Amino acid sequence: MKYLFLLILCVFITENVDAQIYEIGVFAGGSNFIGDVGATDYISPNQLAFGVLARWNRSARHSFRVSVIFSELNGVDAKSDDPRRQQRDYEFNSNIVELSAGMEFTFLDFDLHTSGVKGTPYLYSGLTLTGYDNYYFSPVGEYTSEGTSSWALGIPMAIGYKTNISNQIILAAEIGARYAFTDELDGSVADSEDIGEYVNFGNTNNNDWYMFTGITLTYTFGRRPCYCNF
Numbered sequence: 001m002k003y004l005f006l007l008i009l010c011v012f013i014t015e016n017v018d019a020q021i022y023e024i025g026v027f028a029g030g031s032n033f034i035g036d037v038g039a040t041d042y043i044s045p046n047q048l049a050f051g052v053l054a055r056w057n058r059s060a061r062h063s064f065r066v067s068v069i070f071s072e073l074n075g076v077d078a079k080s081d082d083p084r085r086q087q088r089d090y091e092f093n094s095n096i097v098e099l100s101a102g103m104e105f106t107f108l109d110f111d112l113h114t115s116g117v118k119g120t121p122y123l124y125s126g127l128t129l130t131g132y133d134n135y136y137f138s139p140v141g142e143y144t145s146e147g148t149s150s151w152a153l154g155i156p157m158a159i160g161y162k163t164n165i166s167n168q169i170i171l172a173a174e175i176g177a178r179y180a181f182t183d184e185l186d187g188s189v190a191d192s193e194d195i196g197e198y199v200n201f202g203n204t205n206n207n208d209w210y211m212f213t214g215i216t217l218t219y220t221f222g223r224r225p226c227y228c229n230f
Contacts, residue, residue, distance in 0.1 A: 022222050024052070024053075024055075025216055025219055026053070028050050029213050031045060031071040031073060031210055032044045032045050033185070033208070033210045033211075034208070037091070037188060038079060038091075038186070039080045039081065040080065043175060044211075045214075050069070053067035057112060060109040061106050062104065062105050063106075064103055065102060066100065067100045071096055071098075073095075074092070077089050078091075089141070090137060092143050092187050094186070098129070098178070099128065100129075100156050101127060102124060102125050103126060105123050105124075106120040107120055118163065118164055122172075123158070125155065127155065128180075129153060130154055131149060132149065132152070133145060134146040134190075138199065141199075146190070146191055152180045152181055152184070155179045158174050169217065169219060170216075170219075172217075174213070174215070174216065175212075177211050180207055188201050189202075
């Protein structure tokens with residue numbers, strides 16, 4: 001009976017081992033904003049971004065992932081290629097915190113139980129929740145705080161490549177766009193009508209975007225396959 005119990009336990013752990021591998025680590029890189037103020041280059045990091053993330057590797061081909069990233073979004077009309085923005089000469093800075101949760105899919109098997117160096121491209125998407133302070137532009141172009149803050153839902157769309165650099169350390173490089181369900185990140189639309197005089201401008205049919213470009217370094221841990229000797 002004892003050996004039968006050990007055999008059943010061994011088989012159960014072995015068959016479910018993919019659900020027991022986790023990663024936790026850090027993100028470091030840069031951010032850039034795409035909206036109604038500043039340049040519209042898609043990949044042009046101009047502010048630091050950093051945070052933490054965790055993965056739950058459900059199989060060799062997909063993982064659940066959560067992250068918290070802090071950054072500052074910055075837009076400067078003078079750095080835009082658009083002559084109209086250059087003439088307007090607006091500028092904004094806004095601190096953000098992003099909470100993200102979703103799923104990561106790998107193009108190739110990325111089995112953390114096998115030995116040797118392995119690597120694969122991957123895609124990530126899910127949902128984001130971005131916290132930001134509310135600002136507006138006065139009729140004379142002054143960037144002014146409303147004294148309030150808001151949260152906006154969004155969709156992350158990222159592509160990257162990851163590889164193991166040791167038995168328990170995973171290194172990845174990633175480029176990710178965030179589509180926000182708001183047009184208020186750069187102050188082009190006022191959040192409140194109780195702030196006095198303000199100016200709404202830009203394309204109100206397009207919401208704001210921002211990019212994160214950087215690397216992640218994660219440590220893996222969890223139960224390994226069970227090899228039973230009787």
